[in-house]
Amino acid sequence: MNNNADILIDIKNITKKYDNGFTALDDVSLQIKKGEIIALLGPNGAGKTTLISTICGIITPTSGSISVGGFDTLKDYRDTRKMIGLVPQELTTDAFETVFDTVSFTRGLFGKPRDNSIIEKILKDLSLWDKKDNKLRELSGGMKRRVLIAKALSHEPDILFLDEPTAGVDVELRKDMWNVMRALSKTGVTIILTTHYIEEAEEMADRIGVISKGRILLVEQTSELMRKLGHKEMIVEISEPLDTLPASLQAFDLTLSDDRKFITYSYNANQEHPGITRLLKALIDADIRTTDISTKQSSLEDIFVNLVRDAA
Amino acid sequence: MNIHAISSIYRFEMNRMWRTMGQSIVSPVISTSLYFIVFGAAIGRQMGEIDGISYGAFLVPGLVMLSLLTQSVSNAAFGIYFPKFTGTIYEILSAPVSALEIVIGYVGAAATKSLILGVIIMLTATLFVDLKIAHPFWMLFFLVLTATTFSLLGFIIGIWADGFDQLQIVPLLIITPLTFLGGSFYSIKMLPEFWQTVTLANPVLYLVSGFRWSFYEISDVSPGISIAMILVFLSLCAGIVYWIFKTGYRIKS
Ligand SMILES: Nc1ncnc2c1ncn2[C@@H]1O[C@H](COP(=O)(O)OP(=O)(O)OP(=O)(O)O)[C@@H](O)[C@H]1O
Ligand SMILES: [Mg+2]
Numbered sequence: 105m106n107n108n109a110d111i112l113i114d115i116k117n118i119t120k121k122y123d124n125g126f127t128a129l130d131d132v133s134l135q136i137k138k139g140e141i142i143a144l145l146g147p148n149g150a151g152k153t154t155l156i157s158t159i160c161g162i163i164t165p166t167s168g169s170i171s172v173g174g175f176d177t178l179k180d181y182r183d184t185r186k187m188i189g190l191v192p193q194e195l196t197t198d199a200f201e202t203v204f205d206t207v208s209f210t211r212g213l214f215g216k217p218r219d220n221s222i223i224e225k226i227l228k229d230l231s232l233w234d235k236k237d238n239k240l241r242e243l244s245g246g247m248k249r250r251v252l253i254a255k256a257l258s259h260e261p262d263i264l265f266l267d268e269p270t271a272g273v274d275v276e277l278r279k280d281m282w283n284v285m286r287a288l289s290k291t292g293v294t295i296i297l298t299t300h301y302i303e304e305a306e307e308m309a310d311r312i313g314v315i316s317k318g319r320i321l322l323v324e325q326t327s328e329l330m331r332k333l334g335h336k337e338m339i340v341e342i343s344e345p346l347d348t349l350p351a352s353l354q355a356f357d358l359t360l361s362d363d364r365k366f367i368t369y370s371y372n373a374n375q376e377h378p379g380i381t382r383l384l385k386a387l388i389d390a391d392i393r394t395t396d397i398s399t400k401q402s403s404l405e406d407i408f409v410n411l412v413r414d415a416a
Numbered sequence: 417m418n419i420h421a422i423s424s425i426y427r428f429e430m431n432r433m434w435r436t437m438g439q440s441i442v443s444p445v446i447s448t449s450l451y452f453i454v455f456g457a458a459i460g461r462q463m464g465e466i467d468g469i470s471y472g473a474f475l476v477p478g479l480v481m482l483s484l485l486t487q488s489v490s491n492a493a494f495g496i497y498f499p500k501f502t503g504t505i506y507e508i509l510s511a512p513v514s515a516l517e518i519v520i521g522y523v524g525a526a527a528t529k530s531l532i533l534g535v536i537i538m539l540t541a542t543l544f545v546d547l548k549i550a551h552p553f554w555m556l557f558f559l560v561l562t563a564t565t566f567s568l569l570g571f572i573i574g575i576w577a578d579g580f581d582q583l584q585i586v587p588l589l590i591i592t593p594l595t596f597l598g599g600s601f602y603s604i605k606m607l608p609e610f611w612q613t614v615t616l617a618n619p620v621l622y623l624v625s626g627f628r629w630s631f632y633e634i635s636d637v638s639p640g641i642s643i644a645m646i647l648v649f650l651s652l653c654a655g656i657v658y659w660i661f662k663t664g665y666r667i668k669s
Contacts, residue, residue, distance in 0.1 A: 122669055160510040163669055182418070185512040196503035200435060201428075212424030213511040255507070 112138040112263065112294050113159065118168035120154055120318075128154040129165070130318040141285065141295040143309035143326075145302060151318040152298040153193055156265050160190050172263070186214060189256030193267035193298075195248045199241040203232055206240060207254045214259035226254050230284065246277045253284070264288060266297040270304060282308055306330055334374035340367045340387070341396040350390045356383055373401065421513040425521025426528075429495050433529050440529065441536060444483050448537045451479055452544040455601065466603050467634040472545040477628040478600030479541070480534045484559070485566050485595055485620065486587050487533050492526035492570030493583050500574070500667070509668065515661030519571065526567035527560070534559055548631070554639070555630035561646045562623050566591075568653035575666050594620040604636045619649060 113136035120129040128151045136142055144152045157163040159170055161181055170177040172184040198206060207223050227233045230250045235243060240251065249269070256264060266285070270278045285308060289295055299305055305312045306326055313323040324332075345364040356379065357370045371378040387394060433440055456472030463471040499505040508518060541547055549555050573586050598620030604612050615621055616637075626642025629635035635642070660667070 157506075162506055162509045164664060182512040182514075185510060188510070190506070190510050192503075192506050194503055196506065198502065198504055200432075205431070209424050209428055210507060210511075212420040212427075213507060213513065215418045215420050215512055217420060 110137045111135045112173060113296075114171045115155075115159070116169050116171075118155070118158060118170065119166045120151075120158060120163060121166045128318050129158070131168070132315075132318070132320050133168075134313060134320055134323065136294065136296060139289070139292055139294055140310045141289050141297070141308055142311045142313060142323075143305035144296065144298045144313050144315050145300070145305045146298075146315035147300065149317075150315045152315055153267055154318075155315070156190070156267055156296070156298065160188055160265065161185055182215075186259070187262045189259065189261035189264045191249075191252045191256045191264070191266045191269060193271070195245060195252065197240040197248055197251060200239055202237050202239055203227065203243070203251055203254075204236040206251065207258045210255040211258035214261075216259045222260070223254075223258060226257050229287075230254050231280070246273050249273060250281075253281075257288075261293070263294045263296070266295065268298055268300070270299070270301075278304075302333070330374060331372060334372045335401075336371055336373045336378075337400045338369040338371065338380065338383075339398050339400065340369065340394050341365060342367060343393040343395050346392070350392075352386055352390050353383075356386070418513050418517050421511060422517050422521045422524075425508075425518065426525045429522060429525030430528065432495075433491075433525075440533070444487075444533050444537055445540050448479055448483070448540045449544075451475065452541065456544055466606075467632070469632050469634060470545065473547065473632070474603075474628075475601060476538065476541045476545065476547060477631050478595075478624055480537050480559075481562065481620070481624045481627055482592075482595045482600055483537055484530050484534050484562055485591050485623075487530040488526055488563050488566035489570035489573065489587050489591055490583070491529050492523055492567040493574035493577065493586070494570075495522050495526055496571050496574035497577050497580075497583055501580075505667070515658075518661075519568075519657055523564065523567045523571050526570060527563040530563045530567070531559060534563070550633045551630040554643075555627070558623065558627040558630055558642075558646065561650055562627070565646065565650045565653055568650070568657055572653065572656050572660065575660055591620075594618050595624075598624050599636055600624050603634075619645065622646065 113134075115132060115134040115136075118129050118132045119127065121127045132151075132155060144155065146152055154163060158165050159172070159177060161177060161184070164178070170184075173187055175183040177184045201209070204223060204227070207226065208218065208220075211223065212218065224233065227236055230253060232247065232250055232254060235247060240248065243251065249272070253266070253269070256266075264285075269281055269285075273281065285295055285297070295308075297304075297308065309326050311323060312326050312329050314321045314329075322329075342365060346360060346367075347364065349358055349360055349367070353367075359368045359370075360366070361368065369380075369383055371380070452472060452475070456475055460471035460475075465471065466474045499508065538547065573583065577583050597615065598618045599615065600620070604615045604621065607615065622637060622642045622645035625636040626639050626646065629639045629642070659665070
């Protein structure tokens with residue numbers, strides 16, 4: 105389906121069993137394309153951080169292999185890690201370093217020569233320039249988060265991992281961060297972010313991977329997943345059983361139940377005109393009397409449940 | 417070799433020291449002066465000479481060793497323990513650096529600090545006694561290798577430690593007693609024969625003895641043995657560090 109040259113990160117059958125025997129990743133395979141923004145969506149403890157940490161070299165996988173840009177993350181770790189910037193989930197910073205120094209430190213750590221103008225640009229882009237001489241302990245949580253992003257960008261990586269970048273960030277800053285990510289993406293940086301929020305995934309990502317209990321349940325284009333999520337059903341109970349649907353209702357996506365007392369209308373709640381009024385009007389025009397109406401939405405959980413059931 | 421990474425880690429660690437400059441320099445200067453006043457001037461007058469050397473001068477190599485050992489261990493232990501504690505170690509682990517580069521950065525900085533300290537103590541000592549160094553090369557040899565070896569030991573402790581108290585335990589319970597009992601402040605010839613034999617099992621004896629020999633050409637054990645011993649300790653610590661990175665012990669899951 106994909107052109108192999110497009111694949112930047114190739115995760116093959118990764119399993120991670122922690123020392124205490126807990127399996128946090130169970131045979132995970134995923135291919136990430138150059139230049140895309142992919143969101144890993146999943147509940148607490150799904151294995152998102154474990155997966156990211158494994159790609160970045162912080163955790164050694166129990167089995168399986170990962171290649172980044174054609175290099176193996178274990179054998180050719182220098183080549184793969186140089187390409188990657190990581191913004192961790194936890195706000196871990198030194199207390200007494202200054203903003204400028206800590207960003208500069210990371211650049212050196214990743215093997216790049218000192219370059220104050222690049223650091224200056226990154227800090228300005230993240231609205232941190234006026235804080236450059238502040239000690240990290242003097243910053244607010246949102247500022248620290250941006251410092252971590254600045255550190256991750258300091259060595260001009262091709263790939264950026266953001267582990268819950270907008271946790272604990274206010275609405276305005278969240279939008280700022282989305283803009284920063286979009287701007288980076290335009291320059292060709294591949295972005296992998298994790299999130300608990302479907303809205304964030306929808307806003308940012310080209311593709312969404314749903315992960316739960318250490319397994320990737322699905323990876324879909326965002327638009328496709330949203331279409332599935334937006335899928336709704338309206339169930340109309342009618343007073344007189346119908347043998348067939350009248351011709352005037354054929355235009356709607358309807359099904360008649362086996363006992364012929366329920367009409368089910370499938371529609372997408374995300375679209376502007378879901379056609380409910382038109383349907384109700386058509387029902388009245390056809391002289392079909394309704395006794396009850398209910399609607400049902402397939403939630404993310406429904407998709408989870410279906411996927412798990414399909415997998416079993 | 418990722419030279420930029422080594423120098424980043426090294427400079428980061430040295431900056432940490434400059435920030436606590438006062439504390440890192442003032443306290444050893446004060447404690448050394450106290451030793452000289454108490455042991456050298458007050459008690460030393462009653463002691464007379466040891467092997468033809470005034471007690472005050474005899475003390476200098478022992479005092480330098482005492483600081484060198486405790487400071488190397490605690491500097492290096494703290495240097496690597498702290499990022500583990502705060503979580504910033506994620507950055508080191510995800511960077512394109514090899515184990516060797518990490519060790520050169522952290523251990524190099526810790527050793528540098530204790531070397532600076534050793535020099536400061538020697539300079540302080542010249543205020544109190546006439547310091548002559550018979551073998552400057554071997555003096556530096558012992559100074560550098562001891563600082564490196566015990567910084568490596570500190571690095572191991574920092575990786576092993578689970579809490580701040582454990583960082584203190586080894587210097588307090590092992591290094592300091594071994595230094596005091598290893599002939600830092602006396603010649604083991606002053607001990608009863610039984611205790612002389614026991615002291616031979618104390619590794620610090622060989623360091624102090626060799627180091628003192630480089631100053632005054634007097635020693636409790638022959639300098640050749642001292643040189644061999646320091647090389648053995650260095651290889652031992654290097655071996656353990658190698659094993660730690662090889663297995664990921666306590667740094668990677
Ligand atoms: N060092 C560890 N040892 C043992 N188990 C661990 C370790 N780290 C994580 N786990 C377990 O692995 C599972 C996955 O954790 P992970 O941090 O990858 O989840 P996550 O998807 O990032 O969750 P969250 O959304 O809460 O950040 C969890 O059940 C967690 O308890
Ligand atoms: Mg996580």
